[in-house]
Amino acid sequence: MTATQETLKQTPLYSEHIGLNARIVPFGGWEMPVQYEGILAEYGHTRKAVTLFDTCHMGEFIVTGDCIANGLNEIVTMSIADMPVNSCRYGMMLNEHGGVIDDLIVFRQEKEKWFIVVNGATTAKDAAHFRKHLRQPEAFKDISASIGKIDVQGPLSLEILKKYVPGIGKLAYYTFAHFDLLGERVLISRTGYTGELGYEIYSSSRTVVPIWRELLKNKEVKPAGLGARDMLRLEAGYSLYGHELNEDITPLEAGLSKFTDFTKNFIGKEALLKQKESGPRRTLAGFISDTRRAPRQDQKIYAAGGEAIGLVTSGTFSPFRQKGIGLGFVLPGCAQKGATIYFAEDKNAAKITGKFFYQNDSLKKTTT
Amino acid sequence: MEVVDYNLYTKEHEWVNIEDGIATVGISDYAQEALGDITFVELPKAGDEVEQFEEFASVESVKAANDIFSPISGKVIEVNKNLDSDPGLINRSAYEKGWIAKIKISDPEETSNLMTAEEYLKFLESIG
Structure with a gap:
C-alpha cells in the first residue's frame, strides 16, 4: 500500500477548514489545510496581527513518575529533572546512533507528571520508542486522540486571548498554565513555531471546534495554513522533522547541541561523544x-x-x-x-x- | 477564473495578444491561480530569440517553480520590469499588468497552433 492509498486522518477541525474554503493537502498521514485566502496573506497576517493554526494532528503523551526512576530522563536529550513545574522545554529523542527519532517539547505539569508533545507524522513511532524504553510501561499514555490543539500566533495574540483568559499575560516564554476557556479547563503554553509572540491551546478534541469558532469571531483573527506556517518557521530558523532532522542526522549536525545535556545519560549520547571527537559529517x-x-x-x-x-x-x-x-x-x-x-x-x-x-x-x- | 476573448492560448496556459506583428505574452488566470502567490519571475532578455513552445522564462510561486514557454517565435523586444519588484502583478492582473514580454513575431502562421478563448475554455473543462 502506498502513502496515497492509505486512509488519511482528519482533525476535529476538518469541516471548519472546508467551510473556510481551505485547500486541503495530505501531510504526514493527515488531511490538512495548506492555505485559505493565500499563503502570503496568511503569512503577513501572522506577522502583523494574529492567526490560528490547526495543530490537532500533533501527538501528546503523558508520562507519570520520577523522571530518573522511570527512564524518561534518558529518552530525551535535554535536562528535565531541573525543570520547574509549569515550564516547558524543547529537545529531541535519539536512536543509539545519535540520529533524531523526533524533536519534542516536554511540559512539567506536576513534579511527577510530564506532558510531551511530538510531531503528528511520527506519533506512533515515538510512542513505541517510549513504551520500549520507559522502565514502567504503565507510566506511559498516548492521549493524542483525545486532545485538540490550536496555535494562536502573532503580535495581537495576547490581546485577543486576554478577553477569554485574563490571567494569560503572566505566562513567560516557554511556560504554561491551566485556564478556563469556554467552560473547559485547558492548557495554554506560550510557545509556537512562527517566531512571533504566541500561544498554543490544548483542549479536549470536543472543545476544539467551539474554541476555533469563538476566536475567529474576532475581526483581527484569521486562519492560516501549513504553507504560511512553513514560511514563518523557516524565517524564524526552526527545524522541521523530515527536512532538517531525521534518524540519520544528529543534533550536533543539525545545530541543536544546546538542546542536549551531556552531564546526564541519554540514548544516543555515546554516539554523539564519538562524533564530537571525529567531527560531524x-x-x-x-x-x-x-x-x-x-x-x-x-x-x-x-x-x-x-x-x-x-x-x-x-x-x-x-x-x-x-x-x-x-x-x-x-x-x-x-x-x-x-x-x-x-x-x-x-x-x-x-x-x-x-x-x-x-x-x-x-x-x-x-x-x- | 477568467479567460478573455481577445487573447490566444497554449496548452501550457500561456496567453498571447498580437497587434501589428508584436505579441504580448503572459500566463493565464487559470495558471496564476494554480500556482498560488507568485514570488519570482525570471524574465527573458530584450534581444533574445525565442522559438514557439520553447522555454523562455520561469515563474516561481510559494509552491513551486514553473517554466514558461513562448507561445510564438520571434525576438524579445521588451520585458515587464515591474515583475522584478512585484511578481504578484501576475496574480492580481494576469492579462494586463502581469504581462511578461513583448515579442516581434517572425512567423504569423504559427498562430494556427494556438487556441482561441473558446477552445481554451473547452480545454480547461477537459482537464477538469
Whole structure:
C-alpha cells in the first residue's frame, strides 16, 4: 500500500477548514489545510496581527513518575529533572546512533507528571520508542486522540486571548498554565513555531471546534495554513522533522547541541561523544539567495569553486527578506558566515548568514 | 477564473495578444491561480530569440517553480520590469499588468497552433 492509498486522518477541525474554503493537502498521514485566502496573506497576517493554526494532528503523551526512576530522563536529550513545574522545554529523542527519532517539547505539569508533545507524522513511532524504553510501561499514555490543539500566533495574540483568559499575560516564554476557556479547563503554553509572540491551546478534541469558532469571531483573527506556517518557521530558523532532522542526522549536525545535556545519560549520547571527537559529517547552514529565487528541497549546494558541498533541506521565498532563503547541510568547514555558495543546477548565488532570518523581540518579552 | 476573448492560448496556459506583428505574452488566470502567490519571475532578455513552445522564462510561486514557454517565435523586444519588484502583478492582473514580454513575431502562421478563448475554455473543462 502506498502513502496515497492509505486512509488519511482528519482533525476535529476538518469541516471548519472546508467551510473556510481551505485547500486541503495530505501531510504526514493527515488531511490538512495548506492555505485559505493565500499563503502570503496568511503569512503577513501572522506577522502583523494574529492567526490560528490547526495543530490537532500533533501527538501528546503523558508520562507519570520520577523522571530518573522511570527512564524518561534518558529518552530525551535535554535536562528535565531541573525543570520547574509549569515550564516547558524543547529537545529531541535519539536512536543509539545519535540520529533524531523526533524533536519534542516536554511540559512539567506536576513534579511527577510530564506532558510531551511530538510531531503528528511520527506519533506512533515515538510512542513505541517510549513504551520500549520507559522502565514502567504503565507510566506511559498516548492521549493524542483525545486532545485538540490550536496555535494562536502573532503580535495581537495576547490581546485577543486576554478577553477569554485574563490571567494569560503572566505566562513567560516557554511556560504554561491551566485556564478556563469556554467552560473547559485547558492548557495554554506560550510557545509556537512562527517566531512571533504566541500561544498554543490544548483542549479536549470536543472543545476544539467551539474554541476555533469563538476566536475567529474576532475581526483581527484569521486562519492560516501549513504553507504560511512553513514560511514563518523557516524565517524564524526552526527545524522541521523530515527536512532538517531525521534518524540519520544528529543534533550536533543539525545545530541543536544546546538542546542536549551531556552531564546526564541519554540514548544516543555515546554516539554523539564519538562524533564530537571525529567531527560531524556535515553541518546545517542558513543562506539567503541574491535574488527572489527560492531554493528548493533536494537541490544541490555548490562552493565558489563549483564543487558540490551539500543539499538543500528547506527553502522558501522570505517576505521579510524579500529574497529566497534556505537551510541545507554542507560539508564541515563550508558554513562560514559571509561565504558565497550556489544552489540548484543553474547555480544561483547565495550568502551564508546563519539560520535566524527573522527575529522579533516580542517573542520572549515579558507581558502582563 | 477568467479567460478573455481577445487573447490566444497554449496548452501550457500561456496567453498571447498580437497587434501589428508584436505579441504580448503572459500566463493565464487559470495558471496564476494554480500556482498560488507568485514570488519570482525570471524574465527573458530584450534581444533574445525565442522559438514557439520553447522555454523562455520561469515563474516561481510559494509552491513551486514553473517554466514558461513562448507561445510564438520571434525576438524579445521588451520585458515587464515591474515583475522584478512585484511578481504578484501576475496574480492580481494576469492579462494586463502581469504581462511578461513583448515579442516581434517572425512567423504569423504559427498562430494556427494556438487556441482561441473558446477552445481554451473547452480545454480547461477537459482537464477538469
